Amino acid sequence: MAQIQASIEIDAPIDKVWSIVSDLDSEPKFWKGTKEVRNISKEGNTITREVTIAFKDSKCMQTVTLYPKEKIQIQFTKGVIEGTKALTLAQTGSKTRLDVIWDMKLTGMMGMFTGMIKKHIQSGSEQALESIKQEAQR
Template sequence: MVQIQASVQINAPIDKVWNIISDLDSEPKFWRGTKEVKNISKDGNTITREVTIAFKDSKCMQTVTMYPKEKIQIQFTKGVIEGTKTLSLSEQDNKTRLDVLWDMKLTGMMGMFTGMIKKHIQSGTEQALESIKQEAQS
């Protein structure tokens, strides 16, 4: 498994940042590696969805668990990515810190490309955080 971490300090209250990151349908707007999101079912704070990622237009199944104004846990359950992506929020002095932690690997034959893909995911994550920051501060 490969871990990828990134964080950003946002000059906006936690409510505003939460409203942006918890709008799961708008994920492709911020995360360039996510091309399309199709929600399949919702049970309380848990959503099952199919996501098309930029890597060869691969489809991944995910279980997303929302912990309001605290974190979003995304579990990759089927597809070329195995593992989790967690977005965590913390607030201090009316500013919000957004942390992202990936704990993942590519499955099957794609596993040999995990190191190369790691750079793309790291850069995509940093870009997504910057886009979320700009949106929250506008």
């Protein structure tokens, strides 16, 4: 499994940052590796969805669990990616720290490309956090 981590400090209250990151339909606006999101079902704070990712327009199934103003846990349940992605928020004074941690690998024959894809996911995550920061600080 490849571990990818990125963090950013945002000069905005946690409520504002949460409203941006928890709007799951707008994920492709910030996460360039996510091309399309299709929600399938919602039960409480858990959403099952199909995501089209930029890597060969592959479709992945995900279970997303929202822990309001604290964390978003994404489990890849089917598709070319196996593993998790977690976004965590922490308030420090008037600022919010936003972290993303991936623990993932590519499945099947694509597994040999995990190292190469790791670099793309790392830079994509850093870009996404920066975009979220810009949006929150408006």
